[in-house]
Amino acid sequence: MTTPSPDLPDLLTLLLIEDDAADAFLVEELLANADRPPKITWARTLAEGRERLTDDVRCVLVDLSLPDASGLEALEQVLAMAPDTAVLVLTGLNDAHVGIEAVAAGAQDFLVKQDVDDRLLTRAIRYAIERKRADVAMRELVEERVVSKENARLERGLLPVPLLDSALLHHQSRYLPGRVRSLLAGDFWDTVQTGDGAVHVLIGDVCGHGPDEAALGTALRIAWRALVLAGHTGDAVLGTLDTLLRHERKSPEIFTTLCTATIAPDLRSARMHVVGHPPPLMIRDGVIDVVTDTPSGPPLGIFSDVTWKPVDVELGDRWSLLLYTDGLIEATIGDQRDLLGTEGLLRIVREQAGIDLDRIIAQVGDTINDDVAAVLVSRGLDHP
Numbered sequence: 001m002t003t004p005s006p007d008l009p010d011l012l013t014l015l016l017i018e019d020d021a022a023d024a025f026l027v028e029e030l031l032a033n034a035d036r037p038p039k040i041t042w043a044r045t046l047a048e049g050r051e052r053l054t055d056d057v058r059c060v061l062v063d064l065s066l067p068d069a070s071g072l073e074a075l076e077q078v079l080a081m082a083p084d085t086a087v088l089v090l091t092g093l094n095d096a097h098v099g100i101e102a103v104a105a106g107a108q109d110f111l112v113k114q115d116v117d118d119r120l121l122t123r124a125i126r127y128a129i130e131r132k133r134a135d136v137a138m139r140e141l142v143e144e145r146v147v148s149k150e151n152a153r154l155e156r157g158l159l160p161v162p163l164l165d166s167a168l169l170h171h172q173s174r175y176l177p178g179r180v181r182s183l184l185a186g187d188f189w190d191t192v193q194t195g196d197g198a199v200h201v202l203i204g205d206v207c208g209h210g211p212d213e214a215a216l217g218t219a220l221r222i223a224w225r226a227l228v229l230a231g232h233t234g235d236a237v238l239g240t241l242d243t244l245l246r247h248e249r250k251s252p253e254i255f256t257t258l259c260t261a262t263i264a265p266d267l268r269s270a271r272m273h274v275v276g277h278p279p280p281l282m283i284r285d286g287v288i289d290v291v292t293d294t295p296s297g298p299p300l301g302i303f304s305d306v307t308w309k310p311v312d313v314e315l316g317d318r319w320s321l322l323l324y325t326d327g328l329i330e331a332t333i334g335d336q337r338d339l340l341g342t343e344g345l346l347r348i349v350r351e352q353a354g355i356d357l358d359r360i361i362a363q364v365g366d367t368i369n370d371d372v373a374a375v376l377v378s379r380g381l382d383h384p
Contacts, residue, residue, distance in 0.1 A: 191375065204220060238300070
């Protein structure tokens, strides 16, 4: 009585590349003894195997003596056409040394045809699949670490360094690209203190996701900094940024929302422009609320010949301003996965009795689906 072979994974599909019909039949007969026999696709040549290789194939069994390729050359072609698939080499008794070289070249294992039985073949296939899975996971981990290090290096060069000399202000910023492995996204921010003592804060969001939007956001931020340092404010800055956006964007559908705040040299008042952007949050005299419900005007890049109305805010001696992009309030909360929204953000800030960016992001971080930028500027309030 034949003892059943060890289990193979469910719904396993194998590609057998073997020109000898007798050897192919032997493989099929041996695998028929498995508790869960695999689906076997047979190809007589490497070219035929390439045509029959499908996404559901998890292991390729290949003879290295084929009509259109042989030896390590055949293996190299199999590895190239199935880089994420386990490869098990079949050799003849006189070619065992080739099997060893094949493993060194990238195959997961090799078997000598004359020594194979059903249990050995099944075990070899199962282990080859597991080894390949481990190899792929390790490769992805290494790639992730390399990308992470490169991203961190580039972010240090692209994200702004605040130009802020005032010891009277607390400044905090956070930046979270929403896409996996992304470097920068369309969100951007900056803070500049000019020679007269005024503090200028910017936050913006280019619609869309990807490197083009990230580049455009960086260009707008740098342009804003240059204009502010040159002494420009208000409509003059917004109009120039609007012109720059129209010339630099990849399509006319691209627009940008932003919010600016110019805090007076005495740090007791601010003039703000909310350009199609979520309104900032403010703490003043212990009261937590949005700065305004009325925007200054539409986003950049939509209408021509636009003027944006300023929003003048009295700050007093003790205050906080939180500027953020919509990725923060588009996080989802609760069992129904409702959007956080401005009211939800206000509720979190009131529960915390202050604005702690790290605690806010930690509270909603797992549900953030979009890019997030946030800048907190405060005077006379305690912060962690």
